[in-house]
Structures are given as C-alpha cells and as structure tokens.
Amino acid sequence: MAALAEAIASPPRPFRVASRRQETHDTWTLELEPVAGPPLEIAPGQFAMLYAFGVGEVPISSSGEPGGPLVHTVRAVGAVTEAICRATPGAVLGVRGPFGNTWPVEAAAGGDVVVVAGGIGLAPLRSVLLHVLGRGADFERRLLLYGSRTPADLVYAGEFDAWSDGIGIDVTVDAADESWRGKVGVVPKLIATSSFDPASTHAFVCGPEIMMRFAAESLLERGVGPDRIHVSMERDMRCGVGHCGHCQLGSTLICRDGPVYSWAEIAPLMAVRQL
Numbered sequence: 001m002a003a004l005a006e007a008i009a010s011p012p013r014p015f016r017v018a019s020r021r022q023e024t025h026d027t028w029t030l031e032l033e034p035v036a037g038p039p040l041e042i043a044p045g046q047f048a049m050l051y052a053f054g055v056g057e058v059p060i061s062s063s064g065e066p067g068g069p070l071v072h073t074v075r076a077v078g079a080v081t082e083a084i085c086r087a088t089p090g091a092v093l094g095v096r097g098p099f100g101n102t103w104p105v106e107a108a109a110g111g112d113v114v115v116v117a118g119g120i121g122l123a124p125l126r127s128v129l130l131h132v133l134g135r136g137a138d139f140e141r142r143l144l145l146y147g148s149r150t151p152a153d154l155v156y157a158g159e160f161d162a163w164s165d166g167i168g169i170d171v172t173v174d175a176a177d178e179s180w181r182g183k184v185g186v187v188p189k190l191i192a193t194s195s196f197d198p199a200s201t202h203a204f205v206c207g208p209e210i211m212m213r214f215a216a217e218s219l220l221e222r223g224v225g226p227d228r229i230h231v232s233m234e235r236d237m238r239c240g241v242g243h244c245g246h247c248q249l250g251s252t253l254i255c256r257d258g259p260v261y262s263w264a265e266i267a268p269l270m271a272v273r274q275l
Contacts, residue, residue, distance in 0.1 A: 012051040012094025013037065015070065017087045023073060023155040027120060028085045029063065032070040032093065040070050040095060044127035045103035045232065045260045048072070049240045051094030052083035059099070059237045059255065060084075061124035066131050070095070073123035073155060099240045101260050103128050103204055103230060111200030112141040114224075116215045118187050118207025119148050122155050124232050124259075128204050133166045141196050147172045147187030147211075151180045170194065187211060191218035198223030206232040213270060216263045229263035 015032040022028050034040070042048060042062045050072060051057035058080045064071030076085040087093055105113075105128055113132050117125050132142050144167050148154045151173055160169055170190050172183040183190075188211065201224050205215050212231050219229050233254050238246040242256030250269040252258065 010096065012049070012057070012096050013040075014092045015040075015095045017089050017091045017093065018069065020087065020089055024153055026077070026085075027073060027075045027155055029071060029073045030084070030087065030093075031064070032072070032095065035092060040098065041067075042070065042098040043102040044105055044131055045124065046098040046100045047124075047234075047237075047240070047255075047259065048095050048097035048099065050074070050084055051096070052080050052087070053092070053094060055083040056080040057094065057096070058084070059234075059240045061232070061234065061259070062098070063123040063126040064130075065134070066127060068130075071126075073120070073126070075120050096240070099255060100258060103232075103260055104202070105131050105204075108202035109138045111139065111202060112143070112196040113139050114141075114143045114145065114191075114194070114196050114201055114203040114219075116145045116187060116191065116203060116205045116207075116219075118146075118211040118215075119153060120155060121205075121207030121211075121232075122146055124206050124234070125204055126156060129163060129167060133163065136166050140200065142167045143194055143196060144169045145187055145190040145194060146170070147174070147185075147190070147207075149174045151177055151182075168195075186214070188214040188218045191215065191222060196222075201228060203229045205229065206234075209233075209270065216267065220263075226264040226267060227262050230260055231263060231266060232259045233261060233266060234259050 014035040018033045019031040047059045047061040049057045060072045063073045076082040176184050236247045237255045240255045242253040247254040
C-alpha cells in the first residue's frame with residue numbers, strides 16, 4: 001500500500017525511449033529506460049500510466065520480461081497513444097506506477113499453462129510467455145492460442161519462431177489474405193482441439209470482451225475450473241487509481257481491483273447486459 005500511495009502522489013518519472021519497433025500498421029513496441037534513478041519494477045499483468053508531455057497520459061499494461069527493461073506495446077487509437085507511438089529513440093515520456101494486480105503465474109507451476117489472446121490482447125500476456133519460457137522446467141505443457149482479424153494485425157509475429165522452442169503455438173485469423181497459409185477462424189475455436197490437461201491447467205486470457213467470454217466458455221467445456229481461468233479486463237481505465245470511476249464494473253473498479261480477475265469473480269458481472 002505504501003508503494004501504491006507513493007506512485008499516486010508522485011509526478012511522472014522521465015523515461016527515455018531506448019528502442020521503438022513497429023508491430024502492425026498502428027501498433028508499436030517501446031522499450032523505456034529511466035533518465036535517472038532505479039528501473040521500474042513491474043510484474044506480469046500490472047500497468048503503468050504513460051505520459052506524453054503536453055498531451056496526456058494513458059494506462060498501458062507491461063509487455064516486458066519480468067525483471068527486464070520496461071516494455072510497452074501501444075496501439076495508436078487516440079491523441080495520447082498516437083503521441084506515444086510517435087516517440088522515437090531518445091524522446092522522453094513520463095511514467096507513473098506500477099498499478100494493478102498480477103497474472104498468478106506462480107500458481108500455475110507444476111501444471112499446464114494455456115495463453116489465449118486476441119489481437120492486441122497478446123501484449124499484456126507477452127510477459128507471461130517470457131516468464132514461462134525463462135522457467136520452462138516449472139511447467140508441463142505450455143500453449144499459446146492466438147488470433148487476430150487479419151495476418152497483418154498479428155503482433156510479435158517476428159518472435160513466434162523463437163517462442164516455439166519452448167511453447168506450442170497455434171495461430172488463426174478471422175480473414176485471410178492471399179499469402180496466408182494458416183488457420184482461419186476465431187481463436188476460441190482453437191481450444192477444443194488443443195492438447196492440455198484441464199485438471200492442472202491455468203489459462204490466461206486477454207482480448208476483446210466477447211472473445212474472452214467465448215474463450216472462457218470453451219475452457220469450461222474442456223473442464224478447466226473457473227478459478228483457474230484468468231482474464232485481464234482493461235475496459236475504460238482512465239486515472240489508474242480508482243478515483244474517476246470510469247472503469248467501474250458492478251462493485252469493482254478495474255484499475256484498483258484488477259485488471260486481472262478469475263473467471264469465477266468476473267463472470268457474474270460480464271453476464272449482466274449493458275453493465
């Protein structure tokens with residue numbers, strides 16, 4: 001709590017863009033380093049408030065390796081995220097945080113890990129994949145089930161070959177182009193034919209809410225318990241500290257109580273229409 005209070009009260013710390021990589025036509029991955037002081041320690045699932053000076057700030061989940069540099073993958077969908085995505089190496093952004101809870105990766109040790117992601121939803125799960133890759137002996141089967149609208153919308157596609165040495169990867173797209181030779185269809189459909197032990201599986205899911213609902217239903221049908229299905233709810237977060245109420249979902253404030261929830265916790269709220 002003391003660390004959270006300090007993060008809330010402190011102004012943004014200046015971080016320099018160390019590298020910038022384009023993932024898709026509207027998405028970039030930035031590696032940030034502190035201009036001064038210690039690096040930011042951020043765990044898988046947590047987010048930071050990224051500040052484009054003179055424009056504003058937005059909450060962005062970590063996509064970096066635990067214990068490594070601060071990495072964020074950002075989609076340009078508004079004035080602030082567009083300014084962040086334009087930041088080239090040497091530019092300075094503000095960072096506050098970390099905020100939020102974490103993916104319970106340690107709880108999955110000794111069993112199977114299934115990562116299910118849709119579109120840019122793979123970004124908050126990249127840190128889970130890197131953690132699993134770095135500690136492969138702690139887990140049994142390790143799977144990534146990933147889908148996007150088109151082949152051009154796949155993020156981290158250049159990393160798949162390296163990941164495949166330690167993780168089984170199954171990829172699908174909603175609509176193929178003439179160069180695509182992989183699967184076509186929605187990502188929850190991959191769950192039914194995937195090889196994993198439901199009794200020992202922890203599933204980590206992030207993507208559009210409708211995709212997460214169908215993915216959770218497919219995992220439940222396979223026998224994965226709702227307390228072992230974890231989703232990241234990133235809807236409408238603004239302030240990052242539970243003050244504005246913009247991300248309220250029923251009795252929970254996602255930026256304060258989440259963004260990671262078990263399906264047992266979040267399913268009753270997601271079942272309420274227009275909530």
